[in-house]
Amino acid sequence: MSVRSGRQTNVWSDNWCTLSPIRAFITPRAIANAGFSLDTKVADVIADDGHWLWPQAWYDLFPVLINISPVQITPDVNDRLCWKDLEGNLQGFSSWEVWNCLRNRCQRITWASSVWFSQCIPRHSFHLWLVVKNKLKTQDRMAVWEAGSETNLRLMCCPLCNYDRDSRNHLFFQCVYASEVWRKVKSLVDMDDVTDSWDSIIQWMDLNAHSRTAESIICRIVVAASTYFVWQERNSRLFNQNRRSASVLAKVIIDTVRLKIMGFRFGRCPKQQKILDRWLISKKNIDIDPG
Template structure:
């Protein structure tokens, strides 16, 4: 088992944050097994690594049996067993317990790229600067990289972007009243709670709210990346206009029941549906 590129601990592959250069500079080989880096009951890496990569300290609690060759194991639901293809099959065929936010992340007639963004945010998987810094301390010298490029007032992180940031919260305040969320603060937990209790209802206004929240999250991340990579700056009003336009465009093509209530809702978005949808 590769010491650098396999999953054998809770941190994930060490190669995610140790550069090949760092590994070889410490006189390790890139194809070293775990048994090579844990020897005589201690980690063999340079002491300096513990300062450079403090996450490694978390491995101190791992009790590996010294001087045994690596073995391939399979971890399933906290239980660790010998690796066998049947064990793997049994664990992957069980479906993961459904998380309670699935219904407002992946839903019928969602915008897939927005849904994917929602999923990344719910999992805390966006590559924000606070994440990168955990791995790469050399970047700490570069303060610009750490700063939120939307407001220049705080660090770039999930909780900041959604929506503690002055820029993001302004955008949210401009769009929320279009979907009956006027009282929902620009805080991710509040927005998620609002969606969570309503997501399973098939009501059109909830559908529109789910589309709008995802479009907002997506557009904030887009703007952040546009500033980071393309040096393109748009004010909150422009971003909120894009969000509303996206929602409206989606609603024009969405298949919704043709009821008075839906027609009224579409009217609020200046959409008039032909009567062809009501089946005659």
């Protein structure tokens, strides 16, 4: 507590001085015997001349009281609840400040803004986050867990290409099927330097995480949508025996991204007009910024 008027701060229980809480070394019985109550405020133990109203005997019993400096009282200003930050500075109390001090800290993630951004499709971003963290239940991870019988583990193969066990790096996008989908989709964005390997994709995400251009934002949406629908197709083949060709799945991804782009607000510059033409979006279907 930052003491101003002293009327909102409990002298015994609140943390307002270097010895707080005072109740830790002065018992409730000693407090009552001195004529105070457990609800006594800081202002109640300060005399008009600014000195403390501790009983004289307390200085012998509790000599540490000498170390409490006098407090300047401002009668018309309420006491303020504060929080000491990591640097030791007093800040206004807020849940954010408390959480910022208490939370575990790890190295800052460079790709975070490529996954979470205001124009993202939330379920796609959540899925992409799982992909980046390699938390999907792919067959290579299940084999490590020893899930299922030994025979079933030997029979595991990628449902998309029927070759080898699926894994994060295989599905995105080294699998023959997924690679074909990825090539068809990325042809609509400026990602020519990005290969079918996951390392190449994550490197692009690192480098472009903070770009605010329309092209970069669309690229991020394309990456998330591609991983989402490839994983959806993998599960559909594995559990429902439903199959779509690479061309059909690529069209689903492109249509989903196109629908998202139609909600953007575009300007009249040639570069943005080129984006609309590439995605076959008519100007009459979108909001054009008059500026």
